[in-house]
Amino acid sequence: MNARQQAHAWLLLLPAVVLLLAFTHWPALATLIDSFLSTPKPNRPSVFVGLENYAVMADDPIFWQAVRNNLWFAAVTIPFSVGTALAMALWINGKIAGRGFLRLAYFTPTVLPMIAVANIWLFFYTPDYGLLDQIGGAFGLPAHNWLGSTSTALACVMVVTIWKEAGFFMIFYLAALQGINPSLREAAAIEGASRWFFFRRVLWPLLMPTTIFVLVNAVINAFRMVDHLFVMTRGGPDNATTLLLYHLYEVGFKFWDQGYAAAITMVLLFSLATVALVQFFVLDRRAHY
Amino acid sequence: MRDRRHPPSANSPWLDTVAAWVLALLWLLPLIYAVWTAFHPSEYSAKFTLAAPLTLENFRRAWEAAPFARYFLNTTLLVALILGSQLVLCTLAAYAFVRFEFRGKNVVFALVLVQLMIMPDVLLVENYRTMSRLGLIDTLFGIGLPYFASAFAIFLLRQTFKGIPKELVEAATMEGASTLQILRHVYVPLAKPVYVAFALVSVSYHWNNFLWPLVVTNSVESRPLTVGLQVFSAADQGIDWSIITAATLLTAAPLLIAFLLFQRQFVQSFMRAGIK
Numbered sequence: 001m002n003a004r005q006q007a008h009a010w011l012l013l014l015p016a017v018v019l020l021l022a023f024t025h026w027p028a029l030a031t032l033i034d035s036f037l038s039t040p041k042p043n044r045p046s047v048f049v050g051l052e053n054y055a056v057m058a059d060d061p062i063f064w065q066a067v068r069n070n071l072w073f074a075a076v077t078i079p080f081s082v083g084t085a086l087a088m089a090l091w092i093n094g095k096i097a098g099r100g101f102l103r104l105a106y107f108t109p110t111v112l113p114m115i116a117v118a119n120i121w122l123f124f125y126t127p128d129y130g131l132l133d134q135i136g137g138a139f140g141l142p143a144h145n146w147l148g149s150t151s152t153a154l155a156c157v158m159v160v161t162i163w164k165e166a167g168f169f170m171i172f173y174l175a176a177l178q179g180i181n182p183s184l185r186e187a188a189a190i191e192g193a194s195r196w197f198f199f200r201r202v203l204w205p206l207l208m209p210t211t212i213f214v215l216v217n218a219v220i221n222a223f224r225m226v227d228h229l230f231v232m233t234r235g236g237p238d239n240a241t242t243l244l245l246y247h248l249y250e251v252g253f254k255f256w257d258q259g260y261a262a263a264i265t266m267v268l269l270f271s272l273a274t275v276a277l278v279q280f281f282v283l284d285r286r287a288h289y
Numbered sequence: 290m291r292d293r294r295h296p297p298s299a300n301s302p303w304l305d306t307v308a309a310w311v312l313a314l315l316w317l318l319p320l321i322y323a324v325w326t327a328f329h330p331s332e333y334s335a336k337f338t339l340a341a342p343l344t345l346e347n348f349r350r351a352w353e354a355a356p357f358a359r360y361f362l363n364t365t366l367l368v369a370l371i372l373g374s375q376l377v378l379c380t381l382a383a384y385a386f387v388r389f390e391f392r393g394k395n396v397v398f399a400l401v402l403v404q405l406m407i408m409p410d411v412l413l414v415e416n417y418r419t420m421s422r423l424g425l426i427d428t429l430f431g432i433g434l435p436y437f438a439s440a441f442a443i444f445l446l447r448q449t450f451k452g453i454p455k456e457l458v459e460a461a462t463m464e465g466a467s468t469l470q471i472l473r474h475v476y477v478p479l480a481k482p483v484y485v486a487f488a489l490v491s492v493s494y495h496w497n498n499f500l501w502p503l504v505v506t507n508s509v510e511s512r513p514l515t516v517g518l519q520v521f522s523a524a525d526q527g528i529d530w531s532i533i534t535a536a537t538l539l540t541a542a543p544l545l546i547a548f549l550l551f552q553r554q555f556v557q558s559f560m561r562a563g564i565k
Contacts, residue, residue, distance in 0.1 A: 008468060009389035016382035017397060019438035024404045027415030034415070084312075091309040098310070104552060105313035108320065111548045111555065112541045113497035115515045119522055119537045120323045123530050131322055163316065168559070175560040224410050227499045230519060245411065245500075252414040253504055261414045268411045276406040 028269060034262035046259070053263040063264070065239045066247040069154060073243060074222035077161045082214055084166040086207075089173030090199075106167040114164060118231035121160045122147070125232075147233055150240040157241050160228050165221060169214045176210040177203075212283045219275050223268060244268055323534045331531040347535035351521075354532065356509050357539060360517035367429050367502075367513055368495045372488055374437040382438070383446035384472050404440035413504050420505055427511050432502050436495065442487055445562060449483045450476050486558035496544055514540045 035053050040046040057063050088106045092099055109117065124131050125146040133143045146156050180203070188198045226246045229235055235242035235250070242250075245268065252261035327348065333341040351357070385391075386398060409416060416435055417426075425431030453476060461471045477484075499515040506512045512520070518540045522533045538545075548555050 005389050006391045009385045009391040009394075012381040012385035012389075013397065016378045016438040016443065017400070019378070019434070020401060020404055020440065022419065023409055023416055023435040023438075024407055024412065025400065027412040027419065028407060030415045030418075031412065088309075088312070091305060094305070096309055097306055100552075102309055102313045103556065104549075105316045107552075107556060108545070108548070109316065110559070111493050111544045112320075113499070113515050113518075113544075115497070115499045115519055116537045116541045117319065119518070119533055120319045123326070123534065124319055124322065126530075129530075131318075163319075167316070171556060171559045174556075220406070220408075224408065227515075230499070230503070231522065248414070249500070249504070252417075258414065258418075265411065265414060269407060272406050272411065 031262045031265045031269065034258060035266050037259055037262075039257050039259040049259070053259040056260050057263045057267075060260075062239050062242060062247060066242045066244045069240070069242055070222065070244045072154065073158060073161070074219065076155075076158050077165070077222060078215065078218040080158075081162045081165040082169055082211070082218055084162065085169035085214065086173050086211075088166060088170040089177055090203075092170070093174060093177040106170055108167065109164045110168040110171075112164075114225070114227035115231060117164065118160065118228035121156075121228070122232050125156055148237055150238055153233055153237060153240045157228060157232060160232070161221075161225055164225075165218065169218065172210050172214050173207065176207050180206055212279070216275060216279050216283075220272065223271060323538055326531055327535040327538050329531070331529055347531040348539065351532045351536040351539060355517060355521040355536070357514070357517065357536070359509055360512060360514045363429060363511060363517075364496060364513040364515075367433055368492050370429060371433045371436050371495050372491050374433070375439045375442050375491060376484065376488070378438050379442035379446055380472070380477065382443045383450055384476060386443070386447045387450040387476075388468070388471075401440045401443050404438075405444065409435040410500055413501055416501075417504055426505055427507050429511055431505050432511070432513065433495075435501070439491070441562075442491070445483060445487055446480060449480045453479050483561065485554070486561040489555055489558040490562045493544060 034046075036048060036050060037046040038044075038049045038052070088102075092103050092106070096102065123129075127133055127145045127148070128137075128143045130146075132146060137143065144152070146152050184202055185198065188202060193201075223243075224245055226243050226249070229241055229243065229246050233241040235246050244264065248261060248264045248268065251257050251264060328343050328345070329341045330344055330346065382401070386394065420426050420431045420434070423431070425434065457475050457479075458471060461475050466474065497515060498513075499519070502513045503516045503519065506516055509517075518536055521536055
């Protein structure tokens, strides 16, 4: 490796690396620093306050509500969207009537803007007027304010998320299924294995790397899918649908509390880093047979 | 993906067919509902009868009620700006990783991969401060800048470039091609399907992106469609759902139409981008 080559390599890398440093690594570091500083005011520059921002966070009931909501959100949307995606892929990969149409139907939500479909779903959920209440009304059920009551709002938001994500994850399963040697299925058929046995003993293990890949993506999405909240609930009612990133947005851009926002960002960064480390050190080792 | 290499797997029993179709109809239901509402006068928006007259009036009123033409222009420029920068910068970076041995290569690559996990969305408070220091608040350039270098693109192109046979590169070197000429005439043409795949994924992502543009923009001149739509539907329209759904369909239309026309390319691109 001569100096000329080194210089070439660095010149090629330079623009991309500078931008990555400026908008990923530097802000992550700056957030850490800011989380120990007070929010600057016009007549008072920021000063070191130690862990005060974290103390504010620990005392903020909305923060804890957002954590709880986010955990529920992840615990429900991840298994449902991944499970639905797998079922969709198995169907489409089989010899089923209208495969082209089914694939189109499943995948369509992926290409639509979340902010746009949130409008449609909002209408869907509207009391009395919306489709959900109209269908319910046809069966004699009373009208219900789906997004307006704390008991159903988060569930409604989760349904939209699963609807949006499943088709996207389906694609990865579909790709994996097409890479599986068809003679495996023939061999299983000759041996008289049941469909369930074949799935559990052959397909599922072979799909494991895909499942892990999809799971990691689903976890990341659980922390960053908040677009629909802006249209459907604005975190309400009574913070029932506030997720962490949405809370961060409110603290950072509505209350302009930079120090506290930095502390919340650190929580998000820490969560994402944990996902990355688990993936790297635990899952990747176990994914290969 | 009517893939002819693999015979379709065993016949699905009728129960699967029914379940698959029910799910598909459920999946399309919100869209069908929106189309119904947008193409009929508002008094039919929740009344389903075949006698309902079709109309484009809702689209006309939505188009006039907000500067959607400007929003369309902004989004188009933004998506083109981001995609163009990503293709150039990430091609160069990926090429450096594949063609050269240099000190710190693994460290730099590890630093690139960090962005796969920590997307600019999460860092929006700090990035907003950076943009205001650079005076880029409320500009299209400011919306795009954090996305110009995409770890995903670098990773994807690096994997692709690695698979290009050494013999081709050696042959080009023998003929006296320079480093950049080799990139331009050997690597880039052979990676074309991957470029198409990445372009589709990137365009869909940025056409639909919302949170960061919402934060950095505050005027009609720089707002992309998604933010424009949100501002439009949040401002009290007397909650005329017909107009709001018409605006919603307008926003989604270009991608939706492109997807319906090039369905297979879309699905295959998302697949290709995902497997690497």
